[in-house]
Amino acid sequence: MEDMRLADRTASARENKITARGVQVYYGTNHAIKDVDVDIADRTVTAFIGPSGCGKSTFLRCLNRMNDTIPICRVEGRIEIDGEDIYDKRVDPVQLRARVGMVFQKPNPFPKSIYDNVAYGPRIHGLTRNRAELDEVVEKSLRRAALWNEVKDRLTSPGTGLSGGQQQRLCIARAVATSPEVLLMDEPCSALDPIATAQVEELIDELRENFSVVIVTHSMQQAARVSQRTAFFHLGNLVEFGETGQIFTNPRDPRTEAYITGRIG
Amino acid sequence: MTDASLPTTPHRGSLIEVDARTRRRNAAEKRFRLYGLVALGIGLAALVILLTSVLSNGVSAFRQTSLVLEMNLDAAVLDKKGNRDPEEMKKVTTIGYGKLIDKALKEAVAAKGIAIEGLTDKDVANMISKEAAAQVRERVLSNPDLVGETVTVKVLANGRIDGYLKGRVTMQSAERDSNVTPNQLRLADALMAEGLLVKAFNWDFITGPDASELRPEASGLGVAILGSAYMMIIVLILSLPIGVAASIYLEEFAPKNRWTDLIEVNISNLAAVPSIVFGILGLAIFINFAGLPQSAPIVGGLVLTLMTLPRIIIPTRAALGAVPPSIREAALGVGASKMQTIFHHVLPLAMPGILTGMIIGLAQALGETAPLLLIGMVAFVRDFPAAPPEGFFDPAAALPVQVYNWTQRADPGFAERASGAIIVLLVFLLVMNAVAILLRNRFERRW
Numbered sequence: 016m017e018d019m020r021l022a023d024r025t026a027s028a029r030e031n032k033i034t035a036r037g038v039q040v041y042y043g044t045n046h047a048i049k050d051v052d053v054d055i056a057d058r059t060v061t062a063f064i065g066p067s068g069c070g071k072s073t074f075l076r077c078l079n080r081m082n083d084t085i086p087i088c089r090v091e092g093r094i095e096i097d098g099e100d101i102y103d104k105r106v107d108p109v110q111l112r113a114r115v116g117m118v119f120q121k122p123n124p125f126p127k128s129i130y131d132n133v134a135y136g137p138r139i140h141g142l143t144r145n146r147a148e149l150d151e152v153v154e155k156s157l158r159r160a161a162l163w164n165e166v167k168d169r170l171t172s173p174g175t176g177l178s179g180g181q182q183q184r185l186c187i188a189r190a191v192a193t194s195p196e197v198l199l200m201d202e203p204c205s206a207l208d209p210i211a212t213a214q215v216e217e218l219i220d221e222l223r224e225n226f227s228v229v230i231v232t233h234s235m236q237q238a239a240r241v242s243q244r245t246a247f248f249h250l251g252n253l254v255e256f257g258e259t260g261q262i263f264t265n266p267r268d269p270r271t272e273a274y275i276t277g278r279i280g
Numbered sequence: 281m282t283d284a285s286l287p288t289t290p291h292r293g294s295l296i297e298v299d300a301r302t303r304r305r306n307a308a309e310k311r312f313r314l315y316g317l318v319a320l321g322i323g324l325a326a327l328v329i330l331l332t333s334v335l336s337n338g339v340s341a342f343r344q345t346s347l348v349l350e351m352n353l354d355a356a357v358l359d360k361k362g363n364r365d366p367e368e369m370k371k372v373t374t375i376g377y378g379k380l381i382d383k384a385l386k387e388a389v390a391a392k393g394i395a396i397e398g399l400t401d402k403d404v405a406n407m408i409s410k411e412a413a414a415q416v417r418e419r420v421l422s423n424p425d426l427v428g429e430t431v432t433v434k435v436l437a438n439g440r441i442d443g444y445l446k447g448r449v450t451m452q453s454a455e456r457d458s459n460v461t462p463n464q465l466r467l468a469d470a471l472m473a474e475g476l477l478v479k480a481f482n483w484d485f486i487t488g489p490d491a492s493e494l495r496p497e498a499s500g501l502g503v504a505i506l507g508s509a510y511m512m513i514i515v516l517i518l519s520l521p522i523g524v525a526a527s528i529y530l531e532e533f534a535p536k537n538r539w540t541d542l543i544e545v546n547i548s549n550l551a552a553v554p555s556i557v558f559g560i561l562g563l564a565i566f567i568n569f570a571g572l573p574q575s576a577p578i579v580g581g582l583v584l585t586l587m588t589l590p591r592i593i594i595p596t597r598a599a600l601g602a603v604p605p606s607i608r609e610a611a612l613g614v615g616a617s618k619m620q621t622i623f624h625h626v627l628p629l630a631m632p633g634i635l636t637g638m639i640i641g642l643a644q645a646l647g648e649t650a651p652l653l654l655i656g657m658v659a660f661v662r663d664f665p666a667a668p669p670e671g672f673f674d675p676a677a678a679l680p681v682q683v684y685n686w687t688q689r690a691d692p693g694f695a696e697r698a699s700g701a702i703i704v705l706l707v708f709l710l711v712m713n714a715v716a717i718l719l720r721n722r723f724e725r726r727w
Contacts, residue, residue, distance in 0.1 A: 084612065086536055113615035123606035125625060135624075136614040186610070193614055 032057040032197060032227040033078060038092035040073055040082070047073050051092075051253040053246055055197070060219060060228045062242035062259065064235060066274065069248040071231045075199050078229065079115035080108040096197070113140050116190035120202040122182035124174035124189070129166050132174040132185055133157060136193035152192055159225075160188035161218050180211025187218065191226075198222060200230040204237065216241050235275060239263050247271045334702050341700025344482035344497065345442040346434045347408060347471070351384040353420060355428040364424040374413035377420075378405075381412055381435060394470045399463045407464055407471075409436035411491060411498035437477060439497040439693040441468050445479055448692060485700060489662045490677065490685075496693025499686070501701055503661050507577050507676030508646060508708075510668060514581025515588055515645050520638060522585075523592035527634075530593070531600040532622055551590035558587040559651030567655060574656035575675035577665065583655060584645040592641040599633025600626060632723040639716035643709050649680040657681045679705045 033055040040048035048070045055061050055078075063071035073082065080101060082088045094101050101111050113136070124132050133153045136142075143149040153170070157163040162184040166177070174185050183203055190198060200219070204212040219241045222228055232238050238245050239259060246256040247268075255262060255271045266272045293299060298306075355362060357376050359369050382405040389404060412435035419433070420426055436442075440460035443449035445468070454460045471477040488500025534540045562583035566572045572579050603626045611621040627634075652658070657678045665674035677685070679701060686698035 079613070081609070081612065084608075109615055109617045111615075112613060117609075117613035119606065119609055119613065121606055123604075123610040125607065125610060126629065135611075135616075139614075139616055139620055139624075189610075189614060 030057055031055065033094065033096050033229075035074075035077075035094045036092060038074065038077060038090065038094060040070070040077060040091075041089045042085070043087045047251055048077070049251045051248075053253060053256060055227060055229055056244065057227050058223055058225070059244060060223050060230060060242040061244045061246065062238035063229065063231045063246050063248060064233075064238045064274075065248035065254075067233075070251045071246075071248045072201050074248070075201055075229060075231050078197070078199055079112050079117055081112075081117065083108055113193050114195050115197045115199060116193060116195035117199045118183070118186050118190050118201070118203050121206050122179055122186050124177070124182050124185050126173060126175050128171045129157075129174045129177070129185060130170040133188050133192045136189060140193055142193065156188040156192035157185075159191050159218075159222070160184045161214060161221075162188055178211070180207050180214060183207060183211065183215060184218065187215070187222075191222070196227065198226045198228045200228065202231050202233060205233060212237070235263070247274065249274070334699050334706070337696060338699025338701075338703045340446040340448075341485055341696045341703075342482050343446070343479050344485065345437040345445045345477060345479050347385065347412075347437050348432065348434050348476055348478060349381065349384045349388055350430060351380060351416070351433045352430045353427050354380060358420060359424070359427045364427060366421055366424055369421060369424060369427070372417075374417055377417045378408075378410075378413035381408055381416060381433075384433075388476060389467070389471075392470075392474045392476070394467065394474070396463055396466050396470070399467060403461055403464050404467065406460075407438055407441055407467065409438050409495055409497050411436050411495050434478075436495075436497045437468075439495065439691060440464075441477070442497050443693060443696075444468055445472070445477070446696070448696070485697075486704070489664065490660060490682065491662075492660075493689055493691060496689070496691045496697055499694070499697055501679065501682060501704055503664055504677040504679045504682035504701070505704070506665060506671075507580070507657070507661075508679045510577035510665065510672055510676065511581040511584055511678060512642060512646060513668065514578060514672065515584045515642060516638075518581070518585040519588045519592055519641065523589050523638070523641075524596055524634060526589075527593050527596035527600060528622060528627070531597045532618070532626070547590045547593055551594055553587075554650070555587055555648050556650040556654065558583050559654030561586065562651060563654050573673055573675070575659045575661065575677075576673050577676050578672040579655045580652050580657050580678060581672070583651045584648060587648065587651065588641045588645045591644060592637055595637025595640070596630070596634045599630040599637065602633065603629045632720045635719045635723070636716045639712050639719070643712045643716075646708060646712070647680055647705065649678075649684055652678050652681050653684070658685060660685075679708070 031054040033053070035051060035053045035055075038048055038051045038053075039046070051074060053061075053074075063075060065071050076082045077090055077094060078101075082090060090102060096111075096114070100106070125135065127135075130153055133156050134149050137149060137152050143152055154163060154167075157166065162181060165181060166185075174182065177185060183206070187198075187203070203219075204215050207215065216237065219228055219230065223243075230238075230241065242259045244257065245259040245262040247254045247262065247266075247270075249270050255266060255268045257267075262271060263275060266275060357380060358372050361368055382401075385408060386401065386404055415435055416433055438460070440449050440454075440457065441464065444454075444460075444465050449457070449460060449465070451462050451465060454462045454465055468477055484498070484500045486500065486505070487502045488498070489503045490500065491498035530540065530544065534543075562579055566579045566582055567574055572582075607625050607629065608621055611625045612618075616624065657676070658681050659675060659677070661675045661677050663675070665671035665676045683698050683701045683705065686694040686701060
């Protein structure tokens with residue numbers, strides 16, 4: 016816990032990007048998320064921590080309606096982005112996901128070239144008018160994902176041929192290329208070695224300047240290193256939510272303290 | 281857990297000595313391997329026996345014995361009015377041509393000074409296939425200017441003579457055979473020595489039409505190959521889009537409820553329905569109800585499509601289901617719609633599996649016989665069907681049915697033809713399977 020960058024933690028007075036109120040998620044009869052209220056601030060990194068099966072990934076996937084693909088999953092409550100309810104009947108999840116990008120646990124580049132991986136989002140959303148603009152978006156996205164220098168000479172080689180850490184940064188570049196407002200990351204470093212993890216964490220910190228980042232992580236050190244705010248989930252409940260520094264140094268709930276000190280989980 | 285009583289550590293002997301239990305386990309493993317080898321050996325032996333019997337019987341069908349004759353196309357016989365009008369010349373039947381060929385052969389025998397005791401004129405005439413006159417007549421009618429000239433013709437020898445050159449007919453068997461005499465075989469030997477009787481590659485076997493019971497030497501697979509090809513075109517055109525569309529809908533879009541479960545179970549059941557049942561269905565629906573013509577490739581193709589569809593849907597769904605969910609999530613995560621996810625990512629990745637299933641389904645359809653028997657593909661068809669699409673409605677045969685047909689016929693010459701047809705069928709199937717393997721290796725991508 017030595018490298019907790021507590022100095023970084025500017026208590027954010029930024030406005031809320033996402034507000035969730037009374038969110039309930041059911042898998043069939045299993046009540047997976049119980050009455051969760053969360054405010055996710057703009058241009059901040061928010062970490063969701065908690066033991067396995069506590070519902071943090073489920074909640075994350077509610078934020079871009081990825082749970083819609085699971086037939087037995089049912090979501091109740093209100094989740095608003097910039098004041099608009101994303102579960103409104105008129106909302107097309109496809110449009111929502113262009114604004115709320117996602118990076119998954121396992122690097123999952125398309126079995127296409129590096130260029131096509133990054134260009135896919137802009138192409139299907141019609142974000143660029145010509146090839147030159149698309150080239151520019153690809154380069155910018157790869158630079159943001161700190162991958163440009165490593166791949167600029169082999170943009171046409173397959174994305175699946177990269178190393179694990181590079182693949183995950185490629186996935187981040189792919190998510191960034193559609194210029195989302197929120198970036199959801201579901202344990203983005205769990206399949207990576209420590210060096211690649213450090214690179215991705217550094218990247219997350221840089222992404223904060225442009226995006227609101229929500230990261231699910233199993234590693235408390237990681238949450239402490241990269242996030243400004245932390246939410247602790249336990250058995251489907253949001254136990255505690257606050258400034259990362261406060262959660263890790265002075266938790267209010269005994270369950271949070273037990274988890275952080277390694278007694279539950 | 282700590283207070284659960286574990287049995288005391290058993291006494292263990294030296295690692296060098298193998299204990300009885302380990303010995304038993306090793307013996308069981310050895311036995312199992314042996315069973316596997318025996319099973320494999322039986323399978324391989326069956327394959328080898330099958331191939332050798334088919335090849336040894338059938339390869340000779342690809343070579344055919346013919347007589348090369350100098351023949352005078354007598355104008356007095358073939359064109360009595362002398363105006364070379366093909367319409368007038370058509371009045372001369374094959375009988376007229378047959379006499380001229382007989383004469384040509386007799387003259388050739390005399391000219392070469394071949395003398396065989398007891399050889400009758402009838403024996404000499406019977407050396408020639410009954411198809412020969414038709415061959416010459418066709419040639420003359422297409423080119424009337426040949427009348428009056430002396431031309432070299434190559435005509436089919438009788439099936440028994442062909443059999444003698446291939447070792448099927450011997451002097452001993454000829455003595456007991458009413459269709460051939462030993463004298464004819466001696467004449468065949470003499471003609472062969474003079475270079476008048478030759479054996480050459482039999483293109484007509486692959487391109488020619490079937491022939492009647494009495495002339496196996498003239499029968500060919502042309503109509504059957506064309507009929508099978510037409511049916512495969514229909515099966516491909518219908519079952520690829522329908523099968524893939526049904527698979528995509530069932531695998532990706534259909535809600536999971538009792539109805540889709542029912543449909544899934546029934547697709548599996550349909551794949552197991554005996555093919556002859558599809559034949560009865562085709563007879564009832566396509567011929568009796570819809571009034572489509574019998575023996576036509578369109579009906580055969582439709583029946584085979586019905587039979588092939590479930591066999592294509594099952595592997596296609598398996599291929600779609602085998603695409604890792606991470607790829608779907610990745611596409612959905614960047615905001616692709618469901619259609620875009622499927623058509624940009626899932627389908628290309630599933631393509632090798634879909635193509636393999638498709639080709640194996642087609643290969644099964646190509647070899648299917650039973651349903652075709654019921655819809656009249658078993659008929660004797662000598663006329664080539666027209667080019668598609670009209671040809672789809674013309675009568676035609678099919679390769680496996682042709683094999684069945686030939687094995688039913690009495691003349692031993694057809695046994696060789698049937699084996700030859702099996703070889704052609706097997707070559708087509710092997711080519712299709714090779715294409716399936718090639719496509720799979722070519723498009724297979726790692727993820």
